[in-house]
Amino acid sequence: MKKQAQKRPRRFSLSVKWTAVVTTGVFTTFIVLALILVAFMRAILIQEEQNNVQDTLNAVEQRLSPVASNLTIASVVPRIDVSATTAPAVGGTKAVQPSTSIFSDSVVTKISREDISLAIYNKQGEVIFSSRANDQPLNRTSEMKIYEQRGDGFSGLIGGGPITSSRTGEVIGYVQITDQMDAFHSTMHQVYLIITVLAAAALAIALALAFFMTRRFMQPIKLITNTIDIVNEEPQSSVRIPELRRNDELGDLVNEFNGMLDRIQQFIDQQGEFVQDVSHELRTPVAVLEGHLQLLNRWGKDDPQVLDESLAASLQEITRMKRLIREMLDLTRADQVDVQFPNAVCDIHQAIDQVVNDFKMVHPEFTFLLDNELDGPVWVRMYRNHLEQVLIILLDNAVKYSKDRKEIQVSAGAEEGAIAIAVQDFGEGISPKDRERVFNRFYRVDKARSREAGGNGLGLAIAQRLVESYHGHISVDSALGHGSIFRITLPTITEAKATALQASAPAKPELHD
Structure with missing residues (x-):
């Protein structure tokens, strides 16, 4: 075993595994949700930037479309309404660098940021107006369009297209807006930074939460393991x-x-x-058998009378031992009825009638009075042979301990959710001291008389074990010289539940052989 313990492969404890799984699950969930949130936020911000560019393109096109011919500085500046100075431009054309710029317009004000540039070109593609010095090369298109561009040190939006004269329907120039999206990139950078910090915090919280939950869950398992180790030792x-x-x-x-x-x-x-x-109990019959065998060995071989007496006494003791062993087995099995008979049910009304009628036949010298107040079947969760055995034990005791009045009364009645049975005799009774111990195993009120009647002091102990195993209760009331009353209470069940239990109950062996 030591060698096997030494060869035992290295393992990760359940605490480590649970902590890792819980932490990974919580952290992964947070990251997925954070990425979804960032994606939505990015889409919303880009859409806002695109809307700004589109509004500006529409405003510029609306102001320049009344021009009938090719755009020039003279035709552009008045319509954009700026005071401007000129600067050299491509092809010798004078480009306008605004001083107050076009941003006094209520719509164009949206692109007043330094990262946005507005450029206007004539139909030859020569720049005639530029609001910033960071314009991207003109991309001539047949219609207005906005697209995202990355590379060559630029990452942002470019929107533009042709300007069509509302008079002639011809293209008179081009407009292009360059949006470097500095505000967008700054916002996203802050968002990524916040997400990173929150991710680190989420990881720490997930670890702490996983450790706490795992420790709480593992505590009972460790207690169970420690208890098993102690029980094994x-x-x-x-x-x-x-x-x-x-x-x-x-x-x-x-x-x-x-x-x-x-x-x-x-x-x-x-x-x-x-x-x-x-x-303890077999010591006496074994000693009796040993004495008779020694007696036979010495004198019984030649004395028929001694031989007959010894054989009769030996057979009597053997019969007593067989009865004792059977009753002790019954007592032991009575503690296991919840395992052997989990779904057993019986009709207590029918069982009482049968047992009382059997005793009337076996003991004709006694008068058995049955006061059965039950109307029809009354069902209890109890194996029928066990119920009959309890009633037989009580009636047998009543017969054994009756004196002059050969009368035994049996009554049965329904209580709230239970059935009550009473067996009364008019015999010698039980003293208060003996009533406290009458259900103990091997206890006899009158030891001499019990032995003469063949009792071993186990009957009432078996009855008590059986009744309590089926969640019932048994008690005794008695007075010396006036007899005793044994009372049993058992919980009842409905007929529908009894039918269902009977359908699912397998066949069971009887309690005793």
Whole structure:
């Protein structure tokens, strides 16, 4: 095992894996949302820039279209309404450099930024007006268009097209707007910077959140692991996982795990009790058998009377041992009915009638009075053989401990969500001291009489285990010299639920062999 532990490959703990997965998920989600937001913002800003360029192109075209012939400085300047100085231009034509510029116009004011340039050309492509010195080369097109251009140190929008005379319908020049989009690039740079800072913050928050969640989720698992290690080292340990004050699946897991440990411990304790009880209770019959065998070995071989007495006594003790073992097995199995008979149901009305009628036939010297107030079938979640066994135990005890008055009364009635059964005898009764221990295993109120009647003190213990295993309750009221009343209460179910449980319940073996 040490060699296997040494060869164990390196692994990443579940905490690391969960932290990585949660962090990656949260961070990836943030990045995707941020990129979508940036894309929308970029599209909106570019659209706004395009609208500004388009509005300016429309305004310029509207003012220059009344010109009938080729555009000149004289025909352009008055219509644009600027006071300007001239500067050399391409082909010897004087280009206008505005002083107040055209930006006094309400529409053209939108491009008053330094990163926007307006240029007007005649139909030969010679510049006759320029608002800035950063114009891009003229791109002659047959219609007005706006497009984005990148490269050669320029990244922005270019919009332009021909100017058509409204009088002659001929092209009289060209207009072109160059938008370097400095404001757009500055805004996007700030957005990217903010996104980067937020991404770093999101990564840190995601790591912290993932670490906190993983630590919270792993705590019950670590507690379970530690508890398993302790139980493996000491199976009899009573250690349990501390209760988690959380109403979720992990809390349910801890509760179920503790319940499983309790059941395992119960089975272990039952096994130990079974061994102790068997060794204790079989000691007497084994000693009796040993005494008779020694007696036969010494004198019984030649004495028919001794031989007959010893054989009869030995057979009686063997019969007692068989009954004892069967009852102890019944007692052990009574603690496992929730596993063996999870969907068993029975009609308590019919079961009571059958058991009482059987006792009337077996014990004709007794009077059995049945007061059954149940109208029709009444269903309980209990294996029928178990219910019959409980009733047989109580009626058998009533018969054994009855004195002069050979009368036993059995009653059954419905309560709110439950059924109540009572078995009353008029025998010797039970003292208060004995009532507290009457359901203990191997306890006998009258030990001498119990042995004469063949009892081992396990009947009431079996009855109590069976009733409580089906979430019922059993109790006793008694007075010395006046008899005892044993009461049973069992929860009832509807007929529809009983039918559904019967349909899903597999066949089960009886409780005892």
